[in-house]
Amino acid sequence: xxxxxxxxxxxxxxxxxxxxxxxxxxxxxxxxxxxxxxxxxxxxxxxxxxxxxxxxxxxxxxxxxxxxxxxxxxxxxxxxxxxxxxxxxxxxxxxxxxxxxxxxxxxxxxxxxxxxxxxxxxxxxxxxxxxxxxxxxxxxxxxxxxxxxxxxxxxxxxxxxxxxxxxxxxxxxxxxxxxxxxxxxxxxxxxxxxxxxxxxxxxxxxxxxxxxxxxxxxxxxxxxxxxxxxxxxxxxxxxxxxxxxxxxxxxxxxxxxxxxxxxxxxxxxxxxxxxxxxxxxxxxxxxxxxxxxxxxxxxxxxxxxxxxxxxxxxxxxxxxxxxxxxxxxxxxxxxxxxxxxxxxxxxxxxxxxxxxxxxxxxxxxxxxxxxxxxxxxxxxxxxx
Amino acid sequence: xxxxxxxxxxxxxxxxxxxxxxxxxxxxxxxxxxxxxxxxxxxxxxxxxxxxxxxxxxxxxxxxxxxxxxxxxxxxxxxxxxxxxxxxxxxxxxxxxxxxxxxxxxxxxxxxxxxxxxxxxxxxxxxxxxxxxxxxxxxxxxxxxxxxxxxxxxxxxxxxxxxxxxxxxxxxxxxxxxxxxxxxxxxxxxxxxxxxxxxxxxxxxxxxxxxxxxxxxxxxxxxxxxxxxxxxxxxxxxxxxxxxxxxxxx
Ligand SMILES: Nc1ncnc2c1ncn2[C@@H]1O[C@H](COP(=O)(O)OP(=O)(O)O)[C@@H](O)[C@H]1O
Ligand SMILES: [Mg+2]
Numbered sequence: 250x251x252x253x254x255x256x257x258x259x260x261x262x263x264x265x266x267x268x269x270x271x272x273x274x275x276x277x278x279x280x281x282x283x284x285x286x287x288x289x290x291x292x293x294x295x296x297x298x299x300x301x302x303x304x305x306x307x308x309x310x311x312x313x314x315x316x317x318x319x320x321x322x323x324x325x326x327x328x329x330x331x332x333x334x335x336x337x338x339x340x341x342x343x344x345x346x347x348x349x350x351x352x353x354x355x356x357x358x359x360x361x362x363x364x365x366x367x368x369x370x371x372x373x374x375x376x377x378x379x380x381x382x383x384x385x386x387x388x389x390x391x392x393x394x395x396x397x398x399x400x401x402x403x404x405x406x407x408x409x410x411x412x413x414x415x416x417x418x419x420x421x422x423x424x425x426x427x428x429x430x431x432x433x434x435x436x437x438x439x440x441x442x443x444x445x446x447x448x449x450x451x452x453x454x455x456x457x458x459x460x461x462x463x464x465x466x467x468x469x470x471x472x473x474x475x476x477x478x479x480x481x482x483x484x485x486x487x488x489x490x491x492x493x494x495x496x497x498x499x500x501x502x503x504x505x506x507x508x509x510x511x512x513x514x515x516x517x518x519x520x521x522x523x524x525x526x527x528x529x530x531x532x533x534x535x536x537x538x539x540x541x542x543x544x545x546x547x548x549x550x551x552x553x554x555x556x557x558x559x560x561x562x563x564x565x566x567x568x569x570x571x572x573x574x575x576x577x578x579x580x581x582x583x584x585x586x587x588x589x590x591x592x593x594x595x596x597x598x599x600x601x602x603x604x605x606x607x608x609x610x611x612x613x614x615x616x617x618x619x620x621x622x623x624x625x626x627x628x629x630x631x632x633x
Numbered sequence: 634x635x636x637x638x639x640x641x642x643x644x645x646x647x648x649x650x651x652x653x654x655x656x657x658x659x660x661x662x663x664x665x666x667x668x669x670x671x672x673x674x675x676x677x678x679x680x681x682x683x684x685x686x687x688x689x690x691x692x693x694x695x696x697x698x699x700x701x702x703x704x705x706x707x708x709x710x711x712x713x714x715x716x717x718x719x720x721x722x723x724x725x726x727x728x729x730x731x732x733x734x735x736x737x738x739x740x741x742x743x744x745x746x747x748x749x750x751x752x753x754x755x756x757x758x759x760x761x762x763x764x765x766x767x768x769x770x771x772x773x774x775x776x777x778x779x780x781x782x783x784x785x786x787x788x789x790x791x792x793x794x795x796x797x798x799x800x801x802x803x804x805x806x807x808x809x810x811x812x813x814x815x816x817x818x819x820x821x822x823x824x825x826x827x828x829x830x831x832x833x834x835x836x837x838x839x840x841x842x843x844x845x846x847x848x849x850x851x852x853x854x855x856x857x858x859x860x861x862x863x864x865x866x867x868x869x870x871x872x873x874x875x876x877x878x879x880x881x882x883x
Binding site for chain 1: 721722729732741742746752757797801
């Protein structure tokens with residue numbers, strides 16, 4: 250019990266924060282938002298996986314990855330490949346010159362399913378691929394970089410370059426990947442219509458539960474000795490090394506874990522939005538993910554979720570009315586947050602949150618005094 | 634074969650040279666450290682003292698020569714392997730984790746759970762806490778276990794870093810200017826601490842403060858331009874004309 254309380258929840262404060270977040274996304278949003286908007290929030294929450302991964306990687310580990318879109322994209326594409334193959338059954342694609350392969354392959358004169366698409370006919374393989382391929386790729390990058398002690402700005406730039414290369418590859422290999430349009434027209438998952446409102450609602454809840462689970466798993470990591478070593482590496486890497494740790498292994502692990510988390514977000518994106526495209530892989534989405542984490546507070550797993558939601562609500566609102574202003578606005582906001590509120594929303598909450606909770610308690614007390622007891626009783630009567 | 638070169642020394646450095654772009658910061662150095670010996674290295678700024686420690690702990694790679702610790706060659710080993718072999722090193726500027734508490738600083742330095750999965754599974758059990766408390770008492774920080782290390786005084790930070798080494802129980806302890814920035818009282822306490830912890834292990838200290846050196850050193854070596862100028866007990870060294878000329882004379 251105490252393990253659950255301390256490790257998973259991070260004590261009383263962590264527990265309250267977790268419950269508020271869970272209530273917001275599992276109860277309040279579904280109650281007050283229509284299906285369309287709920288699906289939109291669900292889409293935002295898939296980015297929150299990447300933002301949470303950056304809290305571990307950047308906030309705690311001091312490793313700034315400007316390429317989390319790589320892993321978000323790999324997860325998303327793995328899921329999209331499975332769904333696309335299901336949508337491309339010979340009956341569905343009878344009018345193609347080669348029935349049974351995805352339409353974009355047919356348009357590009359490809360006559361046979363490429364070998365690396367074959368295993369994505371299996372859902373089990375796909376789920377494993379979502380988890381393992383991004384982590385394995387992160388392992389390769391991490392081992393190559395961290396063993397050679399490449400870090401800081403150099404690492405950030407290299408992740409950025411890899412994100413660009415991956416985007417260029419996807420766009421360039423249209424016949425194999427769907428190119429710039431991505432993989433679209435995804436319809437069913439094991440025969441179940443994923444475009445229906447009910448399916449989208451179910452995915453929303455699955456997504457929320459996975460996100461909450463990822464936050465808990467991250468908390469377990471951060472409250473272990475591993476988490477303290479991670480902080481120690483961020484602050485005094487040499488001291489950790491000269492305390493007998495092979496620092497590179499710790500960085501590689503957290504980078505792989507962060508990749509896996511981001512990939513889950515990507516796969517959930519594909520399921521909820523119904524397509525995947527290179528525009529979620531490259532520089533811009535990768536940097537946006539960093540901004541989500543920074544605005545939420547890069548040391549706060551839960552803050553990262555709020556940061557993601559806030560920026561995306563803002564983006565949707567503003568980019569409709571002033572599309573060209575949005576980039577400047579978000580850039581300015583990022584600079585302002587880094588300069589003025591280095592701990593983001595979570596920092597503000599820590600500094601001023603108790604004023605708000607105090608006021609709320611004061612108000613509820615006052616209100617309950619104003620309401621005659623008999624009325625309260627009546628409310629209870631009608632409930633039962 | 635090996636039998637011939639095996640010695641009783643904790644540390645034996647032979648013909649050690651490191652050159653930075655042609656500049657020999659350590660030049661053909663020979664140096665031996667006995668068990669239970671507290672040896673102080675002095676020398677003017679830029680003499681190469683810190684570089685010697687860097688070479689021993691693997692931070693800097695030697696150009697040539699050999700460093701044997703308990704008859705195991707250290708040159709070529711990675712830093713963490715050298716630490717795990719039993720060599721601990723305190724840096725010239727206190728190197729602690731400012732954002733962690735004193736307790737957490739010591740816990741991170743505790744020599745178990747050093748692998749990725751080991752650290753994930755690591756439990757802060759009775760044994761660990763007892764060891765942490767014991768060390769904290771030794772370094773006079775048992776009252777400050779829950780204090781964030783960044784809030785400690787400069788002297789306390791130095792002690793904490795020494796504690797972080799002690800918890801690993803190294804056979805060779807290397808301290809680079811451990812009393813820099815300390816008050817007179819703190820210096821006295823540190824001298825006492827060093828005398829206590831040098832029992833059962835070898836200690837190599839770099840220091841400037843002669844009064845402090847006289848108080849702790851079993852043996853003193855004077856380094857100058859990467860070479861040994863004199864070695865022996867404090868008195869011999871202080872009366873050595875070469876030493877007086879280049880160092881103490883200043
Ligand atoms: N990594 C390095 N690269 C180049 N020069 C170095 C390096 N480390 C030390 N030096 C030089 O070696 C000399 C000895 O330095 P150091 O060992 O720090 O002296 P001190 O005896 O004061 O501790 C200095 O001239 C210093 O500039
Ligand atoms: Mg020095």
